[in-house]
Amino acid sequence: MAGFEPATGVWRRSDDSRYDAVSIMADGTSNPACPPFVRIGIVLPVDRRASLDLRFPYGGYRVDGRTVGHARLSAHADGDGVAVQADGKHIGRRDRWHLAPVGGRCGEFGGEPAAGVAARSDVLGVIVEGCVAGRGFHWQSGHDVTLAGDLELSVVDSALMLVNVLPIEPYLEGVITSEMSGECPRAFMRAHAVVARSWIAAASERKHQSLGIDFCNDDCCQRYQGTAAVTPAARSAVSDTRGQVLIHRGGAVVDANYAKCCGGITESGDEVWGHAKSGQRGSVDAPASDRMHAFARVGDNNIAEYVAASIVNETRAYCSPAVVPAEVAARCLGRVDDGSTHFRWRVGYRADQLVDILQRKGLDRIGRTGSDGIAALRDLRVTRRARGGRAIDLTVEYVDRDDRHRSLAIHDQYWIRHALHESFLYSSAFDVRIERDDHDRVLSVELIGAGWGHGAGMCQVGALGMALQGFDHSAILAHYFDGSSVDAHGGHT
Numbered sequence: 365m366a367g368f369e370p371a372t373g374v375w376r377r378s379d380d381s382r383y384d385a386v387s388i389m390a391d392g393t394s395n396p397a398c399p400p401f402v403r404i405g406i407v408l409p410v411d412r413r414a415s416l417d418l419r420f421p422y423g424g425y426r427v428d429g430r431t432v433g434h435a436r437l438s439a440h441a442d443g444d445g446v447a448v449q450a451d452g453k454h455i456g457r458r459d460r461w462h463l464a465p466v467g468g469r470c471g472e473f474g475g476e477p478a479a480g481v482a483a484r485s486d487v488l489g490v491i492v493e494g495c496v497a498g499r500g501f502h503w504q505s506g507h508d509v510t511l512a513g514d515l516e517l518s519v520v521d522s523a524l525m526l527v528n529v530l531p532i533e534p535y536l537e538g539v540i541t542s543e544m545s546g547e548c549p550r551a552f553m554r555a556h557a558v559v560a561r562s563w564i565a566a567a568s569e570r571k572h573q574s575l576g577i578d579f580c581n582d583d584c585c586q587r588y589q590g591t592a593a594v595t596p597a598a599r600s601a602v603s604d605t606r607g608q609v610l611i612h613r614g615g616a617v618v619d620a621n622y623a624k625c626c627g628g629i630t631e632s633g634d635e636v637w638g639h640a641k642s643g644q645r646g647s648v649d650a651p652a653s654d655r656m657h658a659f660a661r662v663g664d665n666n667i668a669e670y671v672a673a674s675i676v677n678e679t680r681a682y683c684s685p686a687v688v689p690a691e692v693a694a695r696c697l698g699r700v701d702d703g704s705t706h707f708r709w710r711v712g713y714r715a716d717q718l719v720d721i722l723q724r725k726g727l728d729r730i731g732r733t734g735s736d737g738i739a740a741l742r743d744l745r746v747t748r749r750a751r752g753g754r755a756i757d758l759t760v761e762y763v764d765r766d767d768r769h770r771s772l773a774i775h776d777q778y779w780i781r782h783a784l785h786e787s788f789l790y791s792s793a794f795d796v797r798i799e800r801d802d803h804d805r806v807l808s809v810e811l812i813g814a815g816w817g818h819g820a821g822m823c824q825v826g827a828l829g830m831a832l833q834g835f836d837h838s839a840i841l842a843h844y845f846d847g848s849s850v851d852a853h854g855g856h857t
């Protein structure tokens with residue numbers, strides 16, 4: 365297959381939709397018992413970390429050949445290298461450190477447990493303090509992560525970089541319990557595992573190759589916050605679907621994206637990214653007779669009706685509060701999420717607040733500064749929407765500091781969400797309400813919106829809703845992806 369070939373493994377197509385993941389060992393032989401390893405960036409140069417603290421509470425680790433038990437390890441950027449202390453004692457400075465669990469990589473990648481610690485891979489590993497989640501998004505936060513497998517420490521662009529090297533299947537256990545929680549229904553977790561594995565196998569988005577990693581640990585790629593939240597149910601959801609990926613009719617792996625909550629209608633990949641992705645289509649995320657089907661195409665004529673909070677009482681869309689009640693969402697969302705699905709939302713600004721945000725984020729984006737800056741906002745208009753109502757093009761009309769009337773065009777749902785919020789707007793499916801004074805000056809702007817995320821591929825909250833209603837993982841995947849199939853030889857619940 366074209367696509368994913370991590371340094372230590374390959375994927376081989378078998379006779380159905382299953383990809384056999386095979387590791388190639390150092391001596392060139394293959395080991396079918398051991399899936400390929402992925403290299404995940406946990407701390408990136410962009411995080412600008414000068415130091416990192418790691419704890420080894422559960423098992424023995426080898427730090428460049430030296431066994432470290434229950435120590436606290438401190439790493440500091442020191443020129444182009446990393447200086448490392450164990451329990452306060454300097455143990456050396458190297459360009460790159462390799463930390464490996466005692467007991468080898470394959471099968472025992474979590475290391476051997478220390479005396480008195482249960483041999484559970486969900487608690488084995490290294491705790492890394494203060495890792496970033498949600499880089500640049502409205503949910504950005506810092507938290508500790510537990511990592512199993514090998515670690516590499518180095519300095520890139522004068523900042524520390526930490527890479528976790530681990531087999532792909534336990535990596536997926538971490539992904540599905542970081543994106544959502546390990547408390548989700550089994551059918552949902554199985555579907556999520558297949559989608560996340562397909563995205564990896566399709567490998568169309570290799571954003572970090574220059575850093576020598578396969579993926580980062582965050583929403584930019586897929587969330588991976590380590591092993592601490594992995595539950596037995598999550599582990600069996602991954603093993604039940606081991607090797608399964610979505611296959612499009614043409615035989616290619618579906619480049620399966622997903623987003624948190626579509627708000628009722630998912631988008632096709634070509635409208636969100638400007639190019640078609642095989643197997644992805646926009647769809648109404650609701651049963652056949654639902655009210656949502658009245659919005660087969662959301663445009664200027666019906667966006668106000670679509671985003672209205674009152675629709676919550678009229679729809680049983682799979683991601684709606686009628687199907688996924690708030691208390692279920694709070695339990696099933698990822699632990700760095702804010703507990704809400706944002707099925708419908710409102711964000712309001714005074715004119716000067718929005719000018720300030722646009723000035724810093726919208727105008728900087730296209731490099732205008734100085735006298736080109738915004739003196740007063742005149743209008744904010746969505747000039748193109750995708751089928752599900754998401755703004756793809758936005759025009760900002762304003763008076764500049766030299767009193768000239770100007771306009772600024774912002775393209776792409778990502779940059780629109782970036783420009784219209786202090787950190788990041790939930791989605792670009794919004795209606796714009798502008799309040800003006802008697803002289804037609806803008807006083808305030810309110811964005812009334814639907815959903816959270818780019819909206820293409822699987823709606824995570826919708827898939828959760830389908831699982832709550834008893835759909836199995838194959839039915840969930842067939843709802844969100846076109847002409848796709850998983851594991852023709854069973855595996856359904």
Ligand SMILES: [Zn+2]
Nearest residue numbers: 571580584585
């Ligand atoms: Zn990334």
Ligand SMILES: [Zn+2]
Nearest residue numbers: 626683823826
């Ligand atoms: Zn949805």
